[in-house]
Amino acid sequence: MAWFKRVRKPIAPPEKASRVPEGLWVKCPECAQAIYNKDLIANLHVCPKCAHHFRISATERLKALFDDADYQEHFVDLTSLDPLQFTDTKPYRDRLKTSQESSGLKDSVIVATGRLDGIEVTVAAMEYSFIGGSMGIVAGEKITRAIEMACGKRQPVIVISCSGGARMMEGALSLMQMAKVAAALSRLDRARLPFISVLTDPTTGGVTASFAMLGDLNIAEPKALIGFAGPRVIEQTIKQKLPEGFQRSEFLVERGMLDLVVDRREMKAVIGQTLKFMYDPAVPTT
Ligand SMILES: [Zn+2]
Numbered sequence: 001m002a003w004f005k006r007v008r009k010p011i012a013p014p015e016k017a018s019r020v021p022e023g024l025w026v027k028c029p030e031c032a033q034a035i036y037n038k039d040l041i042a043n044l045h046v047c048p049k050c051a052h053h054f055r056i057s058a059t060e061r062l063k064a065l066f067d068d069a070d071y072q073e074h075f076v077d078l079t080s081l082d083p084l085q086f087t088d089t090k091p092y093r094d095r096l097k098t099s100q101e102s103s104g105l106k107d108s109v110i111v112a113t114g115r116l117d118g119i120e121v122t123v124a125a126m127e128y129s130f131i132g133g134s135m136g137i138v139a140g141e142k143i144t145r146a147i148e149m150a151c152g153k154r155q156p157v158i159v160i161s162c163s164g165g166a167r168m169m170e171g172a173l174s175l176m177q178m179a180k181v182a183a184a185l186s187r188l189d190r191a192r193l194p195f196i197s198v199l200t201d202p203t204t205g206g207v208t209a210s211f212a213m214l215g216d217l218n219i220a221e222p223k224a225l226i227g228f229a230g231p232r233v234i235e236q237t238i239k240q241k242l243p244e245g246f247q248r249s250e251f252l253v254e255r256g257m258l259d260l261v262v263d264r265r266e267m268k269a270v271i272g273q274t275l276k277f278m279y280d281p282a283v284p285t286t
Contacts, residue, residue, distance in 0.1 A: 024037055028049065028052050029052065030052035031047060031049050031050035035048065035049075040054070044056070044064055046263065046265055051222065053222060053223065053224075055201060058125035059125075061125045062112050062123060064264070065116055065158070065268055066112070066115065067114065067115045067117065071123070072114060073110060073112050074111045074113065074149065075142050077106060078141060079100075079106040079107060079138060080138050080170065082169075083137070083173060084170060086170070092169040095131060095169070099129070105130055106138070107136070107138035107142070108127050108128075108138075108163070109125070109127070109138070111123070111124045111146040113149075113153075116268065116272055116275070117271075119272065121150075121157070122147075122149060122155050122156070122158070123158045123160065124142065124158075124160070125160040126139070126161055127162070128162045128163070131169075133161075133207075134164050134174070135163060135165065135167060135206060136169070136170040137177065140174070140176070140177025140180050143177075143184075143211065144181055147181070147185060147188050148187075150193060151191050151193065154281065155193065156275055156279050157193065157195045157196070158195075159195070159212070160200060161197065161207050161212040163204065163205070163212075164202065164205055165205015165206040165207055166178070166206035166207075178210035185211060185214050194278040195214065196215050196217050196219065196274065197213070197215030197218045198219050198220070198267065199212055199219070199221070199258070201224035201225050203220075203226045204225065204227055204228065204230065205229075217278075219262050219267070219270065220252070220260070220261050220262070221249065222250070225248060226247060226257075
């Protein structure tokens, strides 16, 4: 039994009225510069001082890529049925429900079509906030359908990866998506249509090990973490210290793993230019 018991309610501390409304300023984690939020949005979430790329949502990416931020979404209602009835610290079904409510998406991929620099394209963008952008059966199916749709319409495909890899709550079924998407991409290749893979921070695991590295052009954002296993796991396995900048875009482009490192503010222009070089909508199927 306690010696003293607080009978009356303690006096609540006065609420501190902040003169700065919340969310008006953002501090850059790289250079500590305080950035006016509206300026950051106008700058596509890139720090104006040090060019640090903040993580952005799939929707923001699509808006930045398509002309007049205008696009049409496809396969919106595909959703996972939890085939393994998986439970770890909490049931997978609950995890899905929470992510669906917070993101407003049914799964981690948005498929959209529209014009990029006047060219009709099909884009699949991954949403990291949805269970780490992980690729399960729905993500794999949506990307596959996007590629098949692009084959039918004779359009180039762009996939923007932002993912922790395969979704382990769907076990081997999620791993099968790697082969499925890769097979769809080989059909796109046979149809002589370009595939541009855009790798953003982070692109790891089964996504790197399949379609993210299969682009006719693999473009990464600056300083993005790109790899299969994480650096910590590799260090523990090989028992050696890894070099500075290991698994970052700049490191990988030097060693031929990637083709280009492109600033987000230049991304649309670069993709537009390369598509004009690689693709002519007037050329019929061979
Ligand atoms: Zn900065």
